[in-house]
Amino acid sequence: MTPEIMTLADLNLRLIAPELWMTLLSCVVLMMDVFCPKLSKPKLAYFSVSGMALITLQLIGYGIDGTGGTSFSGMFVLDPLAIFFKIFILLSTIVMILASIEAMEKIPYFRGEYYFLLLFSALGMMFMVSANDFLSLFITLEFSTFGFYILVAYLRDNLKSNEAAIKFFILGALSAALIAYGVSLVYGEVGTLLFEEIAANPPEYTIGLTIGLLFIFVGIGYKLGAVPFHVWVPDVYQGAPTTVTAYLSVVPKAATFGIFLRVVFGTFLELKADWQWMIVSIAVLSMTYGNITAIAQKNMKRLLAYSGIAHIGTVLIGMAAGTQMGVESILFYILTYLFANIGAFVVVIIFQNLTDKDDIDDFVGLNRRSPLMAFAMLVFLLSLAGVPPLAGFIGKVYVVVAAVHQGLIFIVAVALINMVISFYYYLIVVKKIYSVEPKEYTPIHISTPLKIAIYVSIAGVLLLGIWPDPFIQASVTASSVFADLIPK
């Protein structure tokens, strides 16, 4: 085999143009912050938002004209799945930056770096969903988490924030080590790192391969925060600035699912018997533990953290199904979760900007103080609980239908019973917001960017619930990349 010399033309830069623009954008934002100290920080935020909006448009264009292919010797892939996730990442980053502006103004220092770090993490995740071999999987996972370590510790004088960051960092490093070890074992067994080559020559079952797979799964389980790898989730969610928590609760998880799908379906589908039981057990544990523990929570962010753990479990059901429909349901579910969860956090952010409190009991009588916020919270929580006509209901039904088709009756029964358990704690919050009288009646003022974030989330939740077909079609298109590999 003669060594090939790679030229710039081989790289096919058009495929990574969005990432290049994103790199440029984040660097410009950082430089502007350094060299124009008089520039107001909200302007920086609006600049980042408009830049990302343009990149999103470019990606939508790619999606329409069907641009795709691999680059960097197959390490980087652009296909409908990657485009789906990249648009997802960019849109949620835009919403989160809008929601952060007011909260950032309250932080005494490093206001500008915040936007840079957010953009930088988004960039890492954009690379992550395009990763096409184990090496880039490892690098991009670490790349995206890197920004979050700093963001979690952003409240420098807050003890909880520091504690959260240390926990996050140590467990993140541990999971990185596990993934690296798992990858080395897999490489030792199959002799290649590229997903496509592994999928093309399905490896024989060996004990080393199973153990390697197990290590990778555990590492990814840490990133997802699935039980039993969840212990960092509540503390980090509570300690981190709420804007970061909101971002952390949705986007990295979605991106991790993007790469997880490739590992599971694009690479090791032949070993389904080996990984299915792992995923089923993680899913059952996550749903049950997350929901039951959420009942006892007194802090809003912790409640959402535990409910997030339960939702990860629900998404894993679609993965356990191991079919095309399962993948579609995962993509759709993540969309529904995005709007509902970010929306719920935006309400918490608004409340925290005003009062600096985030216990559930602080939210009592919210309806009397701000009907819009109360209604928004109602919609988001009910969507998370899975009540029609909201997005979460369709998402749950989709996932469950995909699993039932594969005869996974037990896990479906667990999922549905968990749905009722989750009703309980979501409705308790609804009760406090609507039924209990508040301690003070001062109306809450909502600034315009936050209002936009709320309206966008409500619209998303309602649209996905009432007219989901376009989004289902988008999920079908995105999951078509596995069409040759997995059963319908």
Next chain:
Amino acid sequence: MINDYLLSIILFAPFAGATVLFFISNTQKDVVRGIAAFFSGLSLLASLYLFYTFDVSQGGFQFISRTVWSQTLGISFYLGVDGIGTPMVLASALLMFCGVFVSWDIKDRLKEFYINLLVLGSATMGVYMSLDLFFLFFFYELSVIPMYLFLIMWGRHTKGYKDMKGHINLAGEEKRESVGFILNFNKNSKEYAAMKLTLYLSFGAVVALMGILLVYVKSGLNTFDLLEIGEKGNLSLGVKEIGFLLIFIGFAPIAAIFPFHSWSPVGYAAAPPAASMMHAGVLKKLGHFTIIRICFYLFPEATAEWMPLVAIICIFNIIYGGLVAFLQKDTKFVVGYSSVGHMGYIFLGMASLNTISLTGAVFFLFADAMAMGLLFALAGFIYYQAKTLDIPSLGGLVHKMPFVTACFVVGGAASFGLPGGMNFVGEIMVFMGAWEIYPIQTIIAALAVVITWAYYFRMTRTMFFGKLNPALPDVKDARSWYERLPLVLLVFFTLFFGIFPGKFISVIEKGVTPILARFDSTAGSAIAQQTKLSTHIGDESIK
């Protein structure tokens, strides 16, 4: 032309009203009321038109409209009514319209109240007209949540709440939120009632969803279309058995079948009047309706096998509900438990599986909706005036509110089955049909009517007659038009269809016959011969 959209108009008018209300300020009370009344009135008019243009000679499902909603999942938005759905749509629209006027004087968050009411009403009607299992479940689940909001926002604490001890623990925290509180069956705060109701019904809903998914997958047609599954889906006998159990256990709790009834009196007692009317009137009937629609239609063999057990359980409903109602001291609890008792008669009619009793059962569904609507509306009015519903502390109300007393007597009489009211027709038909199959149960049920008489008479006597309790605040009669309109409407429908049930029965029979025809092919079941129902039954009932 209009017939293609008729069901959509009925269904979406309240939704549209709710959407419009979002943009109205709560301070413009008259505008808010007007919008709620207009859109629910539109729905009512359209459903009256539906009822009178339902083609009896043709039968089957009519006014069908169908839009594909998701090709991938096999879901279409598929509406259509048969002889069973039509009267129930009318009942829902009527109670929603009356509910708007009953709640006219609500001071706190009026707009939100009406939004809730309209969503609740149209979700209910959505179930009655859905022919797609997904949307049937969609609307069913949608109807559960507004009730929770009704209870927590506008409900009242009921018996035992005020002298509730120990709901503050040592740390000074309220224990009302704890799990233990939910399991505590004696302390009736509105939050407790709300959570209990919601969890009961949601749990039932997910069990039913399992059944629906089972049917969806096992039919192998990749569709939720009820009729298509019924015609082409080759469900094996085992699937039918499991499907029946899941769907029956899922939907029977909302019909308050013993022993899953305990949420209902508690919930109705705590709810504001319009919500109690809707829930006791039509939402409760969703249980019977969905069982007839899904179980009877898709699983005739399993239904025939299990119905004898239902016929025994329903006796518990009748006797237990009646006896507990007799012991209650709160008007709404009496009415609530009497509603639990009445559900037993309907289940008896369903269990007999012949034309006359099933027609009677469906007729009873409508009749009970009218009676419960009337009684809860009156109870709400009395509570609004007297600030209490404790029966012993009321008394002599007839001197102050003759109109209300007259309506209450009509509602009570209709409810315990006095000839002339609708319930009598339904009851007598149920008994006639059930007599041939379950003679013992029929005798017990017929004797148990006496219990109903007893508690209604006692309640009416104590509340309205005798001396006026001087401790009561200054109570007034229902004088204004908006207070009288709902009462008059409900009394009118009760008496009118009680005296002239002919049209009604012929409509229902058209819906019942094709369902029972599916049982004919089943061998060895407890199905009686098809009793041809002649119109003279209606005349007999008048005598």
